[in-house]
Amino acid sequence: MSEPPAAQAQDVFLRLEKISKRYGGVTALDQVSCSIRKGEIHCLAGENGSGKSTLIKIISGVEHPDSGSIFFDGQTPRHLDSTESINRGVQVIYQDLSLFANLTVAENIALPRVLARKAIALRWSEIQRRAADALKRIRLEIDLQETVGNLSLAQQQLVAICRALSGDVKLLIMDEPTTALTRKEVDILFSVVLDLQRKSISILFVSHKLNELFEVAERFTILRDGKWVGTFEQRDLDARKLVTLMTGQEVASDAFWPGLKDREVLLEVRSLSKRNNFKDVSFQLHRGEILGLTGLLGSGRTELALALFGMNRPDSGEILIGGHPAQIHSVQEAVRLGISYVPENRIRQGLVIGQSIGSNIILAMIDRLLNRFRLIDSMQRKQVIQFWIRKLGIKVQDPGLPVETLSGGNQQRVVIARWLATNPKVLILDCPTVGIDVAAKRSVHQLIRELSQTGVGIILITDETGEALNNCERVLLMRSGRFIACLNSAEETEWTIQSRLEKP
Amino acid sequence: MKKLVSRSEFYLFLLILVLGAGFTAANPKFLSLQNILDLLKSYSFFGILSVGALVVLLSGGIDISFTAVAQVAEYVTVAVILQYGGNLFTAFLLSSSIGIVLGLINGLLIHFLQIPPIITTIATLNLYFGCLYVISTGNIIYRVPKFFEDLSGTMLPGGFPMVAVLWIGVVIGTWVILHQTVLGRSIYALGGNLIAAERVGFKVLYIRLFVYGFMGFLSGFGSVVHTALVQSAIPNSIVGHELDVLAAVVLGGANIFGGAGSLAGTFMGVALLAMLGNGLTLIGISSYWNDVVIGIVLLVGVTFSSLQRMYLAGRRAKVVVEEGAL
Amino acid sequence: MKEFFRTHRDLLGLIGVLCAAFLIMWGCNPTRFVTLNNLRSMAFQLPEIGILTLGMMVAMLHGGINLSIVGLANLTGITIALVLHAILPQGARGEAGSWLMLVAAAAGFFVSLLVGFLQGVLIGYAGVSAILATLGTMTLVNGVCVLITHGSTLSSFPDSILFLGNGSLGPVPVPLLLFLFCAAVLSIILRRTTFGFGLYMLGTNQEATKFAGINNRVILLRVYLLSSVLASIAGLVMMGRFNSVKADYGQSYLLITVLAAVLGGTSASGGYGKVLGAVLAVVMLQIIASGLNLLGVDPFFAIATWGAILLVVMALNHFLRARA
Structure with missing residues (x-):
């Protein structure tokens, strides 16, 4: 040695x-x-x-x-x-x-x-x-x-x-x-x-x-x-x-999680297309489901997620939320409809590095903390921050410290807490465990599973096929802007998925 | 062709042609040789400064203090020569040296204190200018040595003014530095990606010192031309025009965040400003309209190039979509 | 008190320099510096730059800059003057009806807000960088000022305007009250409204706020509207103090406001900065200028000193950060 x-x-x-x-x-x-x-x-x-x-x-x-x-x-x-x-x-x-x-x-x-x-x-x-x-x-x-x-x-x-x-x-x-x-x-x-x-x-x-x-x-x-x-x-x-x-510790591998059985459709996408982004994409997301979406970088997976989040307007196709057709032209509209998105690049897109942990948590719901003079209620602000720190078990000494003082896993919890505070129906997570160490990865998975039990529909976009197989019942495979398959994760292995993603 | 259309210089060139044709149609005097030579002469100082400002912008920096540098160089040079005597050569030597020293101070402060260049140079603008006023006690020097007058009167055969030759010489010299030396490409590289430049082994300190020193050099060098043009040394005749020079460079297509821009564009930016001022008067529009028109051209220009950039970024293919059935 | 020091730790250095400047100037002018007269004259001089600095600071908080504030201050003054002169051809001296004043002031603020709106649209919606958008509008605004006045000075205004620049309530100058009022309101806007919260966050990381559903465009639009309002208020004060307006008044203030904002702790790249810091910085600059003036030193020496102090403070910050 x-x-x-x-x-x-x-x-x-x-x-x-x-x-x-x-x-x-x-x-x-x-x-x-x-x-x-x-x-x-x-x-x-x-x-x-x-x-x-x-x-x-x-x-x-x-x-x-x-x-x-x-x-x-x-x-x-x-x-x-x-x-x-x-x-x-x-x-x-x-x-x-x-x-x-x-x-x-x-x-x-x-x-x-x-x-x-x-x-x-x-x-x-x-x-x-x-x-x-x-x-x-x-x-x-x-x-x-x-x-x-x-x-x-x-x-x-x-x-x-x-x-x-x-x-x-x-x-x-x-x-x-x-x-x-x-x-x-x-x-x-x-x-x-x-x-x-x-x-x-x-x-x-x-x-x-x-x-x-x-x-x-x-x-x-x-x-x-x-x-x-x-x-x-x-x-x-x-x-x-x-x-x-x-x-520095023994890590048990994640056991498969069958997910919540609920057939209520939260989100449905019908033949959504955008030139140079994705083509003819259709799927359904159920209440309490963790739907896997995997594909290589440049397969159109992030572009699709952004289309659902109001940042990438599709050319054609339909998005239905709770059975009603929705036009999502802005992020504000998406948030109002209960769709939230945790971006892949935590440092540049997810967090406001330099500002406090607390401010990062309340960023998306600050307009719900106003008193009758339309001013931010500092008591309420403090309480909301405390609530989410405790609820997600974010390890922090002082919520006033800059968010970059947290470890990667805790930073990701801050981003997730920000969205949970808006009370979303659908949570899209784009590679939520990239750059996070192995132990923190597992606790993020645990958190995702707990969330799905409360009825939130989750789309888990991931690079790592293992992550998709362990957490999702259905996994959508994307290649060159199209869905090439919807797999039942119980029947697949990492190897079979990987080879299908890369074929031509 | 496609490349040409995507460049802002191309549109600037078209605008200059259209404006030139319009002004000439309204008043044929505009295109007369004499008018053009006069413009070249009177904008030579402005043009020399714009070259320096371009080089600083290319490196990803910005300099606001160059007017104060030119001011100090001009005043001190004239005062020293009046006191101790000298000729045109010593005037260029002295004022360029003063410019280089003040420019190097900017470069050192920006590099070692890591203050944003705009803040540093606003501070040094005040520092240099304030000191000059204290030293000069605001006295205007009305009588400058005769060789300044001679410089302004010197013409090449054909009536081409000497000061314009100096301007063109500065442009050519700078072109050689930017395009035919490793240093020149380093300036572009630094403006394109500072962190990468450090990693790949570019000497960022030296590049910065050169860039700000060069701006100082041109300010000092140009200040002699300025003295020749105005035949006096007034301690507040240059300061206050720093943003006009930047406007010309930006109009010429230089990226305010560094890494992109060209001498041809900068020359056309200065030319456009000169044409507007001169042309409007020639077609009988009051000079009170001057800044209004320049402001509008500037706003249209920056908006156009910003929208163009957004359009191109939106169109860039993100995913190669497989067409046809699977 | 302890809470104050905790939240304003970053301002302690500035307060230290401020006290030092005050003591030095007092020491140099033992009899003349701390007199009612001198303090009052300082209080009359500082609000113009003070209010303009607040307007600059707002723009710097999003990582931008507003080069047009002095132009907007002049434009407001000139518009008000022209409206008054148009209605009262004899020169608008003395008393003017309060409704007339309101119409004139509304016109002045309106044109300024119009420019602010244009800037907000260019920066927020068309993606033009702030320095370029405001450089263009600055040139345009200055040009318009020259055009509509033909470069001349307009003077003689109603008492109510002069009161804003020269009046006192008891011993306290009105412009100072206006400045403090602006500072207090701005402080509340920045610390307690969703706009202010969003502005700090946007200034720190524009992309992250976009991904968090914050409407960046609306925030940027409001920034430049707010900056324009502050510039207009400064324009009113200048108009009242000089009893005249002209297209090129106060041009040297522009870069000084950037200097003051940075000295007050506003970050040039956005996201950080407090109203209190800006106020303290402006007060310090005024103390230095007045103290040197009493010593009979050339006023431009004060300008050089300001530049030097900014460099020294930035250098100290740099070394302290490197040590930490």
Whole structure:
């Protein structure tokens, strides 16, 4: 389990020794040591907030450690900043891609190289040539003169990969690389990775999606709460053990939940279509049902949810609520009709980061807290906030603290509490457990189940087929803007669903 | 062609053509060589400042203080030369140096204190301008050395004014920097995505120092042209016009949040403002209408480009829908 | 008291600087600074910038800026003057019927609200960024002011208007009362109405409020209507104090109001800022200006000092945040 002495030998590219980093009063990394061998595929695993991203920032020179040392090929650079790290052969593909949307594909790929050469004058022919070479390397065809902002997300991701590979790379770090990629693109990515490995380039994956990592990674370094838990060979691990190591506790897998049996239709959608979004979509949602909706990114699942929430007007088709046709042209209208939506991006769309926990809870129902002068009643405000904090068991010292002081799971509860306070009939949850650690995930599932028992109809949009199978009786599969099947979850396995989602 | 139509410069160009044709039809004097040369001359200072403002906007920043920088550079230069003597060259050298120093102070404050550039430069505008007034005690210098007058009177063959040559020289020089150097592309990159620029290894500090220093340089450089044009040094003759310059750059299609904009657009933005002021007078409309018309053009312009952006964003395909039966 | 310190912890630094400025100015002018005369003259001078600062602050709370407030103040004054002069050709001096005053004032506020409405529509509905929309309306409004006055000064107004700028109730100047009234009402609007609550939230994260069913567009529209009303009130005060109106009065106030709002703790990127902070900042700027004036220092030295103080305060904030 501990670092084998052989790691000291020459085949180690990067060695970290007792790295510590504090932000204000919070310890992000505490005496973390690990090493990455040449030509190795290494996985850095850990839950959100375990210190993975801080460690990457330190390796890439964006942040400086408070203490500890870093060795590249046995040497410590005097001053490690991002340029120095790049010169040492470290390339990072960030989760947000870090591309320049206003520049061309060629410039995005080649500029960092030219920069590293400390050139003053720009030779456009050189930019062109370098970029074309880099694209050829991963057998990609994109117009070099196209502005990156006009590309699709998947194309942008490939440009980012291309940029990382265009230089003299010795260690490629990929931060959650597969989140926006379809299975097919993931396969291309992995074939590139294996190809790189043969050229003795090291690869460091950072991810919390475990199943796909197991396919390629050779060794795993696990972090928990900023501390090094251990480095393991793949053969010594299985998915269950990995989760236990990451969370520090034994996790029982979720049992299937049959749901409430009630045939009252809350929401019905009849052949809803919108150009370039979704086509001919029909389904029914019953009272107390948890309806699964799964599909890859870009399958139209979020666009459909937004159409129900009044943010994406459909071209044709009908939405019926409680049997009555409804025109949902605005979010306000949707809320009035009892439809609420928890967006996928909690930080940007779900929460008002910076404002207090309490304000975030009452955000959607503030107009119900007015006294007879039409002013906000502070007593009532306090009570409502307290009520929902207690009801959803949000762990909080003071509701006046900024909402970002909460953990991911508690943040998600705040968003859900906000909608429950409006007394909704239908709750649409878009990937509610993304970026939440395993233990918190289970408690969010528990909360969803309890909600459905009170009669709320829930549409659970999810990436993880396991999540859909365990919580929903019916699962809708979406691909390329259409429903391709409605499955009875008792008869399916994760594998059968996955293959149907990705087929053509 | 499709690319052309999506650019705001294209519409600006059309507007200039239509306005030009209209003004010329109403008063043929508008298109006379003399009128155009006069316009080039009188807008050369404004034009030089607009180039600097464009570069700052491209980098994702904004500078409000450049008028105060130009003001300080102008006054101090004239005062020093009157006291100790000097020539045109020392005037350019001195005022450009003053401009660079004040610009670098802006850049350092913005980078290290992480104050939003608009706030920083509003503060330094007041600081620089207030200090100038205290030093000058508000005295106007009416008699400037003769070489300033000579600069303003110098014409190339064909009557092309020298100060306009300086303006065009600044545009060309800046074009070379923006399009033929790594630094120039770094400025665009910084304006496009600051965090990515840091991660990929761009030296953000140096780029910022260059951008604000360059704005300061052009303010100082331009202030000599200004002195030549107005033949005096008045401590409050430039401050107060900072937003007019920004308006011209924005009219020229530069994105106020950085990363997009062009020298051609900025030149046309200045040209449009110059044409409106001059053309309205020539067709017999009182100059009192000036700002009203500019305000309307500005509002229509920014609204049009905002609606265009919203339309394009709404039309972008989100999902590739499978057509036909499954 | 303890509650006050808890909720206003962010203002403690500002209060400290304010007290220091007061003591320094008192120390430099031991006999002349704390006199009824000087305090009263300060109280007459500060409300114009004070009310304009409130108007700027409202726009900054949503992450925007309103470059047209000074123009709107002038436009209000000019409209009122033109209406009065049109009805009372002899110059509208002395007494004017109260209904006439109301008509004139209503006209002045109406044009200002019209501009505010236009701004709100452009920013809220057409998605134009605030700095550009208000830059355009500023140019337009200033142009209209020049156009309808031909750049001339209009003067001689009824006593009731002069009272707003120069009058006193007991020892207390009327403009100061107006300023405090505006501040109190604005404070209630921001802290206790759904609009105010929505504004802070929107200013912090516009996308999240959209997803929470808050009507962002209506909030933005109201922001610019409110900002216009405040600008108009400032216009009334200026009109009364100078007993004249002109298209280019107060142009130098514009950037000062941004400076004062930021000094008072309003965030330039939106979402944070308190009325009390803005009031304290304006008072501090006035203390510095008056104190230096008593010392016989050039008034522009005060402007330089304001710029320097803003930089120092922002720098202190930065280092304190970095230490925390």
